[in-house]
Amino acid sequence: MNNNLKQTRPLIIFGAGGHAVSVFNVATSAGFTVFSFIDKNKVGERLLGIPIIASINALPTLGDYVFAIAVGDNAVRARIFSELSTQFAGLQFPVLVHQSAILSVNISLGEGTVVMPQAIVGPNSNVGRFCILNSQCSLDHDCTLADFSSLGPGVIT
Numbered sequence: 001m002n003n004n005l006k007q008t009r010p011l012i013i014f015g016a017g018g019h020a021v022s023v024f025n026v027a028t029s030a031g032f033t034v035f036s037f038i039d040k041n042k043v044g045e046r047l048l049g050i051p052i053i054a055s056i057n058a059l060p061t062l063g064d065y066v067f068a069i070a071v072g073d074n075a076v077r078a079r080i081f082s083e084l085s086t087q088f089a090g091l092q093f094p095v096l097v098h099q100s101a102i103l104s105v106n107i108s109l110g111e112g113t114v115v116m117p118q119a120i121v122g123p124n125s126n127v128g129r130f131c132i133l134n135s136q137c138s139l140d141h142d143c144t145l146a147d148f149s150s151l152g153p154g155v156i157t
Contacts, residue, residue: 011066013037016045069084133150
């Protein structure tokens with residue numbers, strides 16, 4: 001889990017729907033500054049006072065930013081990541097963890113994972129890449145959550 005990128009690079013969020021608002025909430029709680037949202041269907045609008053741009057191509061230098069994919073559908077989130085990684089090598093997707101989440105000892109959180117408010121990750125658990133642990137869910141001890149999967153609000157394993 002590498003969140004030291006938040007010190008120097010603003011965050012760009014792919015998506016501008018309801019889940020993007022939740023990801024924004026987690027990101028700002030974790031100390032990130034959100035620069036823009038990307039959603040080709042909402043270009044020119046603002047979400048939470050932040051501009052929505054058409055595509056990643058509108059950014060001057062990709063290395064100046066870190067990224068999050070705020071799409072709740074697991075398969076769509078996987079497809080977006082696949083397309084992005086094919087077209088734009090080296091994009092960085094930090095782990096986003098809300099300050100109220102509880103992270104136990106000896107856990108692993110994969111890149112691009114979002115841990116929502118009051119979620120719990122138990123000891124010896126492994127969370128894959130680009131997962132969503134939604135509000136007040138609990139991934140108990142010694143569990144594994146596969147890449148691009150999610151736990152809904154209040155789910156307990």
